[in-house]
Amino acid sequence: MSEKEVVIGGGQGFWGDSPDAAIDMIKHGNLDYMSCDFLAELTMSIMQRQKNKNPKAGYARDFINILREVGKEAFEKNIKIISNAGGVNVEEAVNQIKNVAEENSLRGYKIGYVLGDNLLEQLPKLMDEGYEFINSDDGRKLSEIKDSILNANVYFGKEPIIACLQRGANVVVTGRAADSALFLAPLMHEFGWDNNDYDNIARGIMVGHLLECGGQASGGNYDYDWRGIPNMDQLGFPIAKVTENQTFITKTNTSGGRVTEQTLKEQILYEVHDPANYITPDIVADISNVEVSEFSKDCVEIKNIKGKKRPENLKLSIGYHAGYKVETYLCYAWPDAYEKAQYAADIIIKKMKRKNLKAEDIRIDFLGLNALHLDVANMDKNLVRNMNEVVMRIAIRTLSKDEAKKIIPEIAPLQLNGPPGSSFFGGRSAVQDVIGLWPTFIPRNMVNLTSNILEVK
């Protein structure tokens, strides 16, 4: 009898990712599970803002569209789908999933969902009780910004997801589950790993880490050899094949992309700080001696991941209103494109001074020259003088919306009133809300997470 193998795919890298690879892996990946991470640091704040405008918004609608495409096929093949697409409105995401299941007559389809990570309503009470929610970056107390708080969500781990799977869920939807917990939970559920089995838990977390950014593990954003990636127009996303003793990362052979030693090396340290202490709600993973080696074409083995005791507290991410910003652009052509763009920026700054703009911060960049590499960009005189075109960019950040608006009508007129040969594009800029993030911690026992099942009749 062959060793038990669990196959799990990473169907999304972020909110706004392409659905193509998820659809491909449901059709051709021989999956047991597909986990879809939708949440980056700011996503919850953006979703909360959407929900404030429309009580039925605040989750990742893209997830519903993926289920509409392949939910029925996944159900028939018994592929379980797990996602944190619920954002700040898990209940509405569940309603929408139920609609899809009913449209497809999926009788007995079980929707698992987790509630309790959204602490927005409890926060004032907790603060009254004396919890200070000290900002872990700068030591400030949350009371300083209490009137500007937008959202408050706890990063939680595997337990409530496992509970949904144990109750037979075909799909599990959550709010701010940690990205990698979406992958660890099914592995623990399948292999029955013990809570003290630190190394296996860490292995499951790192499977999640490698899969949670989708195409970044299979040839996307690949510095080592992006030209060598075939068919990036149908880039496959990574799939893990996990046994009790081994971990392989691969992809479907119906998709483009590559899984190589280097695609995984670039991803394994991505957004990691200390490799010996990668902190998640479920484990502190140690990848300081991790080994990545090609087993066969598009199949790479990961070895030597260790685990240490999980942290006592959970991370609580609070988003708050922190003012407004506007980004404006104007494009200049050769000759002397850079000189003209600089002159235009100068005009705008003088005008703004005259109009008494109160800005917290102002930034001027020149796209084509130094907007990305900033002070380390090559500003060689010959290069600069011969630029075919340069885009002036001025960005401002203000405390009030009215201040931010001051700059907006001033850009397009420079086509007629400034240096020659500019082209205004993209329409007038809009004021954007600035959201600040307040990282802090909360004791585990203060967070009451519940696992629920809704069965479609």
Next chain:
Amino acid sequence: MENFYLKEIAHSRSGDKGNISNVCVFARDPKDYDFLKSFLTVERVKKHFENIVKGEIIRYEVDSLKGMNFVMYEALGGGATLSLRLDTLGKSMGSALMRIEINKKEYEDYRKGVKK
């Protein structure tokens, strides 16, 4: 003497957490890893990013990957939304680091074992 860019012998990826940028750097050829470790010091990276990274820089070595991870504090102009940079998430910090120039003779001497 001729110089070449770090990108010729290394590859990288960068990511963000708040106002912290991390850049991981790997040797393209495992034989260059020792040179990279001796060349790409925290001091050199600090100097390269002197007007961009305002805080501390920590280097973690991962020998098993022939790579290093640079964690750079106060590096993104305020972090995700507070930053007015175009690249608020620092996705191009990796390639910005790859611009560091290496003296060809210094590199060849190191490879030949003429360590200083």
